[in-house]
Amino acid sequence: MATKLFRNLVIGGVLAAGLGAMAVKPRSFSDKRRNYVPTLSETMYAHRGLHDAGSGLDDADAPASNEYVQYARSMAVQAGYGSMEDVDPIAPENSLPAFAAAAEAGFGIELDVQSTADGQIVVIHDADLMRVAGDSRKIADLTYDELVRIPLFPGAEPGAAVSPLATGEMPAGQYQHVPLLSDVLRLVDGRVPIIVEFKFDDMRSWGEADENFMNAAADLLDAYQGEYAVESFNPAAMNWYKQNHPDVCRGQLAQDLRFGEGDPVVWGAGKLVFNWMSRPDFVAYDVQNASSKALKLVRSMGALAVGWTVRSAEQYDEAMPYFDRFIFESFVPEGTPGHDLAL
Known part of the structure; x- marks a missing residue:
């Protein structure tokens, strides 16, 4: 009896392991070959462009951020935006100058897309404008014409992570606003590879608005x-790409959260249990979760591992054994092949 029970437990364990492996399995090599899927270029990807205001610049553990800000500004100026004497930021995160700066330096670019109230595809990370413009209104509730009247990081100093309060009125002089994806693509013009992240407010539902968003952005791309490659925390978005554009390199964004932390879909995606939906070519994983067993498993099965977001040379060195590509900010990577990073 005991022998039979042990045998059944072993069989059950093998079946469970097999099902688990199938659940996290990335896209197969034969599928990639059949659809002529390009791999993700081997370069460093600048998080939201090379920026002098915004994400990651409030990290007290990143002493190189001042050097990074100056480097971002110098590359933006070299690309034709502003001057080093400007007292306000000239290349806020996810702005045209930030992307121009990254392209000028030869880095790849990671950016975020959402849809406006009038169906325009714009490049911005947050669901609202509070952090970047001091305006609490949501992107989904604003038209693009309204967005161009809201400056990014108005009155901030270079290196600011959060903007001072904005009035929401059209300011005088030059300023940067949330750009259209079409304008970003026109600016980059194939000079460097791009990773496009699809952002969603609610990942537990999928409706007509989501379909319209995916179609509009995919048409531009x-x-x-x-x-370019695409990625999202939302496995349904990558499943959409699997069904509609199988020739595009796609990635599952993930982070290893404790149970009960954050959205259940994000938690599940962190365990890669939705890979059966997205069948990703790469997994973009939080570098702080570098030793994740799920990441190690899916990498052994052929998925590229992309680390986000590395913010110091020390963190980069520590994460190197666990990842194949990196998204970075707040520091200037040294020794990257093909780049002259001297200031």
């Missing part, structure tokens, strides 16, 4: 002649 499909017409683009440069190299």
Whole structure:
């Protein structure tokens, strides 16, 4: 009896392991070959462009951030935006100058897309404008015409992580606002590879608005002649790409959260249990979770591992054994092949 029970437990364990492996399995090599899927270029990807205001610049553990800010500004100026004497930021995160600066330096770019109230595809990370413009209104509730009247990081000093309060009125002089994806693609013009993250407010539902968002953004990217890949925390978005654009390199964003932390879908995606939906070519994983067993398993099965977001040379060195590509900010990577990073 005991022998039979042990045998059944072993069989059950093998079946469970097999099902688990199938659940996290990435896209197969034969599928990639059949659809002529390009791999993710081997370069460093600048998080939201090379920026002098915004994400990651409030990290007290990143003493190189001042050097990074100056480098971002110098590359933006070299690309034709502002001057080093400007007292306000000239290249806020996810702005045209930030992307121009990254392209000028030869880095790849990671950016975020959402849809406005009038169906325009714009490049911005947060669901609202509070952090970047001091305005509590949501992107989904604003038209693009309204967005161009709201400056990013108005009156901030270079290196600011959060903007001072904005009035929401059209300011005088030059300023940066939330850009259209079409304008970003026109600016980059194939010079460097791009990773496009699809952002969603609610990941537990999927409706007509989501379909419209995916179609509108995919149409812009499909017409683009440069190299790009797509990613999302939402496995349904990557499943949409699997069904509609199997020739595009796609990635599952994830982080290893404790149970009960954050959205249940994000928690599940962190364990990669939704890979059966997205069948990703790469997994973009939080570098702080570098030793994750789920990441190690899916990497052994052929998925590229992309680390986000590395913010210091020390963190980069520590994460190197666990990842194949990196998204970075707040520091200037040294020794990256093909880049002259001297200031």
